[in-house]
Amino acid sequence: MTHPSDTGPAPVLALRDVSKSFGAVRALRDVSLELFPGEVHALAGENGAGKSTLIKTLAGVHRPDAGQVLLDGEPVVFHGPGDARDAGIAVIYQEPTLFPDLSIAENIFMGRQPRRALGRIDHKATHSVTADLMRRLGVDLDPDRPARGLSIADQQIVEIAKALSFDARVLIMDEPTAALTGSEVARLFGVVRALREEGAAVLFISHRLEEIFQICRRVTTLRDGAWISSELLDGMTEDDLVRRMVGRDLDELYPKQEVTPGEVALSVRRLTREGVFTDVSFEVRRGEIVGLAGLVGAGRTEVARAVFGVDRWDAGEVEVDGQALVNGAPSTAMAAGLALVPEDRRAQGLVMDMSIERNIGLTGLRTTVKAGLVDRGAERSRSLDWAVRLQVKYARIADAVGTLSGGNQQKVVLAKWLATGPKVLIVDEPTRGIDVGTKAEVHRLLSQLAADGVAVLMISSDLPEVLGMADRVLVMHEGRLTAEIPRAEATEETVMAAATGRAAA
Amino acid sequence: MADSSLSRAVRWDTVVGALLVVVLLLSFGFVDGFGNSLNLSFLIGNTLPIALIALPMTLLVVAGEIDLSVASTAGLSGAVMGALWNQGMTIETIIPICLVLGVLCGLVNGLLVTRLGLPSLAVTIGTMAAYRGIAQIVLGSDAVTDFPSQYLDFAAGRIGDTFVPYALLPFLVLLAIAVVALHATPFGRALFAIGASEEAARFAGIRVKRQKLLLFVLTGLLSSLTGIFWALHYASARYDNATGLELSVVAAVLLGGIDFDGGKGTLGGAVAGVFLLGALQNVMSLQDVSAQSQIVVTGVLLVLSVLGPRVARQIAVARAGRRAAAPPPLPKTPAPTS
Numbered sequence A: 001m002t003h004p005s006d007t008g009p010a011p012v013l014a015l016r017d018v019s020k021s022f023g024a025v026r027a028l029r030d031v032s033l034e035l036f037p038g039e040v041h042a043l044a045g046e047n048g049a050g051k052s053t054l055i056k057t058l059a060g061v062h063r064p065d066a067g068q069v070l071l072d073g074e075p076v077v078f079h080g081p082g083d084a085r086d087a088g089i090a091v092i093y094q095e096p097t098l099f100p101d102l103s104i105a106e107n108i109f110m111g112r113q114p115r116r117a118l119g120r121i122d123h124k125a126t127h128s129v130t131a132d133l134m135r136r137l138g139v140d141l142d143p144d145r146p147a148r149g150l151s152i153a154d155q156q157i158v159e160i161a162k163a164l165s166f167d168a169r170v171l172i173m174d175e176p177t178a179a180l181t182g183s184e185v186a187r188l189f190g191v192v193r194a195l196r197e198e199g200a201a202v203l204f205i206s207h208r209l210e211e212i213f214q215i216c217r218r219v220t221t222l223r224d225g226a227w228i229s230s231e232l233l234d235g236m237t238e239d240d241l242v243r244r245m246v247g248r249d250l251d252e253l254y255p256k257q258e259v260t261p262g263e264v265a266l267s268v269r270r271l272t273r274e275g276v277f278t279d280v281s282f283e284v285r286r287g288e289i290v291g292l293a294g295l296v297g298a299g300r301t302e303v304a305r306a307v308f309g310v311d312r313w314d315a316g317e318v319e320v321d322g323q324a325l326v327n328g329a330p331s332t333a334m335a336a337g338l339a340l341v342p343e344d345r346r347a348q349g350l351v352m353d354m355s356i357e358r359n360i361g362l363t364g365l366r367t368t369v370k371a372g373l374v375d376r377g378a379e380r381s382r383s384l385d386w387a388v389r390l391q392v393k394y395a396r397i398a399d400a401v402g403t404l405s406g407g408n409q410q411k412v413v414l415a416k417w418l419a420t421g422p423k424v425l426i427v428d429e430p431t432r433g434i435d436v437g438t439k440a441e442v443h444r445l446l447s448q449l450a451a452d453g454v455a456v457l458m459i460s461s462d463l464p465e466v467l468g469m470a471d472r473v474l475v476m477h478e479g480r481l482t483a484e485i486p487r488a489e490a491t492e493e494t495v496m497a498a499a500t501g502r503a504a505a
Numbered sequence B: 001m002a003d004s005s006l007s008r009a010v011r012w013d014t015v016v017g018a019l020l021v022v023v024l025l026l027s028f029g030f031v032d033g034f035g036n037s038l039n040l041s042f043l044i045g046n047t048l049p050i051a052l053i054a055l056p057m058t059l060l061v062v063a064g065e066i067d068l069s070v071a072s073t074a075g076l077s078g079a080v081m082g083a084l085w086n087q088g089m090t091i092e093t094i095i096p097i098c099l100v101l102g103v104l105c106g107l108v109n110g111l112l113v114t115r116l117g118l119p120s121l122a123v124t125i126g127t128m129a130a131y132r133g134i135a136q137i138v139l140g141s142d143a144v145t146d147f148p149s150q151y152l153d154f155a156a157g158r159i160g161d162t163f164v165p166y167a168l169l170p171f172l173v174l175l176a177i178a179v180v181a182l183h184a185t186p187f188g189r190a191l192f193a194i195g196a197s198e199e200a201a202r203f204a205g206i207r208v209k210r211q212k213l214l215l216f217v218l219t220g221l222l223s224s225l226t227g228i229f230w231a232l233h234y235a236s237a238r239y240d241n242a243t244g245l246e247l248s249v250v251a252a253v254l255l256g257g258i259d260f261d262g263g264k265g266t267l268g269g270a271v272a273g274v275f276l277l278g279a280l281q282n283v284m285s286l287q288d289v290s291a292q293s294q295i296v297v298t299g300v301l302l303v304l305s306v307l308g309p310r311v312a313r314q315i316a317v318a319r320a321g322r323r324a325a326a327p328p329p330l331p332k333t334p335a336p337t338s
């Protein structure tokens, strides 16, 4: 086993030959990693490679089965996340863990609120510190609003603020940018650079490779739980990195097929939900992939929710294949051939305690039926079929979906909806948290679906993805559609201009 | 039944089932008067009201809701039955009226929960008091006892010399229907999803409110059926019939491994819980344990039943962790080609 080595200051935090298993799954085997002050270090690997497990081991959530955690060169045992925090390690976990009924400020200061005399919580102080953090991150969130109802992106921003509120020597971030758009990412990176200048060590995970090259100096790669390499990014190309991660060359990331659009499959007319979005009209034709871009909070997700029926609309109409949908009725939308892959897989996409098989089966309860009973054989083969087609990495199809890695959970959500054979597919951040290899796979799938005559509406904060896959790009800004840009004219500049409201729409 | 969460619950079912067998064997061996067929038919007859209501209650708790007004609905049905009988109506007209009344009681609960978004615990504590109050207004402190004998005989009688009450047979039919409904139909499958994550269920196109409303209505219906059975079985319709029965039902259902947080459990477990509780209550009565003390025991069981499955699950998880010595291979991503 070769050890990563680097000259310069001593590592502030390190793992030496760490192994960790969950039942039959060996999530980490003999992994070593060193984090140096003043350096941003990337952790790369496919879904299920063990990145989050590594982070949880550093953070004291998991105890390694073998090997050591070293703090300033000394072996330490963290008995829980509290120990790691006390040692100056701040962690942003992959899945936001906010308390929905507490305010943003209370979430950020959970368990360590500034006190005034007699131990009373100093609400003024928590409020103003939180407001400061929000300003540093360049977002407009009221510290006193409850966490319930925050979009995934906003939740992630609160998690980031929480981590930044410590004076951390080590900042660990598990896919903090997965739901963020370009400008929020830029803000975050500004903050990270400032921390780096102050001498903090940063560990960063992202499936967006360009981000890794932007902000990191070194990268450690994992594959199937095993350490592959630790090296300087300088002089490496994205292809090199991908090869380390997947062990082979990757096909085209945006395998877009040319399709002549057919009839209109989804038609949204003058849709309005008061205070959320206004007068939104667009059409998606069979065979088309239409991108829906915009900043976090522009109302893209809200439009999708209303179209599918989980929220009601106040005015307007929606038609699928010429058939008007009932306001606020997902079951009729499904029956008409509409599918929505929602943005929040933990709360909306999946029942975490249920098996993979049954989660995929949930959308087939009306179709895999024999004499009024669930046809278990059909349910199982339908679930297996789609789990295999999307290359979900699991031990048994009967395992709870909550034990899968984040990216594999996302694949199960996709499987669940593709299994319905939709005519119109709305995907909200379809590749959030998905690794490059699988991302290409999902793109190929979307492209193939379009070629087969499915109308696809793709909401994505990943601009290259939108530009690479969409035939047309719709852009939303503050609840209104501000631009419709054909593929030929869609560039980062034109889309961002419309998204920030700078374009003459 | 390979679902991992289910298989853990199944383990708790087995525990309760085994406990039931042990209690029965011990009682046969050591409790005087337990084993004769008259006592056994008493045991079953006295447990049937709990069992009947436990069927829809299990479905409700799986879906993450609860109904505490069931005993009051039963009492109200009995009271209305008595009052109408005093008016001279035939029992054949009275029974359908009472059942419709039960449906209405359930509908009120269901609408308050699903339309107004109120927590079912609060709603049904309220209607528990309200329905009982109406029962008292309807019948006052009368006790109506002179129902037609063929009905009384059916509700209290047993098949020949055996210990099997007639009334057990329709219950078994209802049980079979409930088992199929919960464990084999899309409706039941959806209930587990609703209980485990209501939002995810809604995003999967499941009509959450409609299903819940239906459950409350069914619960009302079976509660009133139980109220009718109660009045005939004990040949007494009073406004305070079945008072406190909701405690036994909830205790039995939770004892049977139905998770109070929703999304977990099996009907088999719930029914085992019901008869375990029934057997214990029967033994306590034979031993002259006072009614008050019996309530204490039920309360303690209620607490234990919330704890028990959790402990069992934790043990199961710990065991699964230790079993990891020889891992089977994972499905692998394609092998490197370069």
Ligand SMILES: Nc1ncnc2c1ncn2[C@@H]1O[C@H](COP(=O)(O)OP(=O)(O)OP(=O)(O)O)[C@@H](O)[C@H]1O
Binding pocket: A022, A023, A025, A026, A027, A045, A046, A047, A048, A049, A050, A051, A052, A053, A054, A094, A393, A403, A404, A405, A406, A407, A408, A433, A435
């Ligand atoms: N609590 C757990 N119980 C069982 N298995 C687990 C648990 N946590 C992780 N695993 C398994 O360990 C492996 C590594 O998971 P991990 O979450 O570390 O992957 P990851 O690299 O973060 O992936 P992603 O990019 O999808 O987030 C996966 O196979 C996963 O299923």
Ligand SMILES: [Mg+2]
Binding pocket: A051, A052, A053, A094, A174, A405, A406, A407
């Ligand atoms: Mg992860």
